[in-house]
Amino acid sequence: MSDASVIERLRAAGCVFAEEEAEMLLAAASGAAELDLMVERRAAGLPLEHIVGWAEFDGLRIEVDGGVFVPRRRTEFLVGHAVELARPGAVCVDLCCGSGAAGAVLRERVRGAEVHASDIEPAAVRCARRNVEPRGGRVYEGDLFAPLPAELRGRVEILVANVPYVPTEEIGLLPPEARDHEPHVTLDGGPDGLDVLRRVAAEAPEWLAPGGHLLVETSERQAELAAETVRKVSGDLLVPEVITSEEWWATVVVATRR
Numbered sequence: 454m455s456d457a458s459v460i461e462r463l464r465a466a467g468c469v470f471a472e473e474e475a476e477m478l479l480a481a482a483s484g485a486a487e488l489d490l491m492v493e494r495r496a497a498g499l500p501l502e503h504i505v506g507w508a509e510f511d512g513l514r515i516e517v518d519g520g521v522f523v524p525r526r527r528t529e530f531l532v533g534h535a536v537e538l539a540r541p542g543a544v545c546v547d548l549c550c551g552s553g554a555a556g557a558v559l560r561e562r563v564r565g566a567e568v569h570a571s572d573i574e575p576a577a578v579r580c581a582r583r584n585v586e587p588r589g590g591r592v593y594e595g596d597l598f599a600p601l602p603a604e605l606r607g608r609v610e611i612l613v614a615n616v617p618y619v620p621t622e623e624i625g626l627l628p629p630e631a632r633d634h635e636p637h638v639t640l641d642g643g644p645d646g647l648d649v650l651r652r653v654a655a656e657a658p659e660w661l662a663p664g665g666h667l668l669v670e671t672s673e674r675q676a677e678l679a680a681e682t683v684r685k686v687s688g689d690l691l692v693p694e695v696i697t698s699e700e701w702w703a704t705v706v707v708a709t710r711r
C-alpha cells in the first residue's frame with residue numbers, strides 16, 4: 454500500500470489528521486500485511502495510540518495498551534504544574550494513574566522524586582508498570598488509596614489524581630474513540646461527574662503532608678463546584694484554587710493541605 458493510499462483510506466474514514474496518522478502507522482508497521490490491518494483498525498475507529506501502542510506525553514513515549522485510557526495532551530498542564538510545585542526528592546503519588554503517564558513525567562522531571570502510582574484496572578496497572586517502574590517508581594493495583602504503602606500517610610507532597618469526571622449521562626456524547634474503546638470505569642464520574650473526586654478529596658488530607666498539594670483535572674463547567682466539593686468533603690483541610698490554561702484547554706483544581 455502506498456503512502457498516498459494510506460492517507461486516502463484514513464481520510465475516507467473521517468480522520469482529520471490523516472497525513473500525520475499515516476506517517477505514524479507507516480513507521481509502526483513491520484510490513485504490508487500489518488500496515489493494512491492497522492489502517493483497517495484505525496478506519497474502524499480504534500484510537501491511533503492503541504494501534505501503535507504508545508502516546509506522546511510531555512515529550513515521553515508512553516506505552517498504552519488496548520483498553521487503557523489514552524493520556525490526553527491537555528493533562529500536560531496538570532502534570533506541568535505538579536512538576537513546578539514539587540521540590541527535589543518530593544514524595545509524589547499518581548492516583549488513578551491509567552498508563553502512568555503523570556508518574557513517568559514526575560520521575561523524569563523532578564530530581565530524586567519518590568513516585569508511587571495506582572489504579573483499579575489490571576490492564577492499566579500492567580501498562581503503568583512498564584512506564585513507571587523502569588524509571589524508578591512503584592505501581593500498585595487497587596481502589597484509590599487502598600493499595601498504597603501505609604508509611605506514605607501524612608508524607609505525600611504531590612498527589613496527582615486525574616480521576617474520571619464525565620457525568621454518566623454525557624458518556625454517550627463523547628467521541629466514539631473514547632466512548633467505545635476506553636472502559637467506562639476510566640470515564641464515568643457518576644451523576645454529576647464528581648463521585649470519584651469526592652472520595653479522593655475526603656481521604657487526601659490523611660495522606661498529604663502539611664502544605665502538600667492535590668491536583669485534579671476537571672472541566673471548565675464543573676470547576677467551581679469541584680473546588681467547593683474538595684473544600685467541603687475535606688472538612689476544610691484542603692484549600693482549593695482553580696487554574697486554567699487556554700493553550701491546553703485545561704482546567705485544574707489545586708488544593709493545598711493546611
Ligand SMILES: C[S@@+](CC[C@H](N)C(=O)[O-])C[C@H]1O[C@@H](n2cnc3c(N)ncnc32)[C@H](O)[C@@H]1O
Pocket residue numbers: 522523524525528548549550551552553554555571572573574577595596597614615616617618638639640649
Ligand atoms: C481519566 S483516566 C486517567 C488516567 C491517567 N491518570 C491519565 O491521565 O492518563 C481515570 C483512571 O482512573 C482509574 N480509576 C477509576 N476508578 C478508580 C478507583 N476507584 N480506584 C483507582 N483507580 C480508578 C481508571 O481505571 C482510569 O485509569
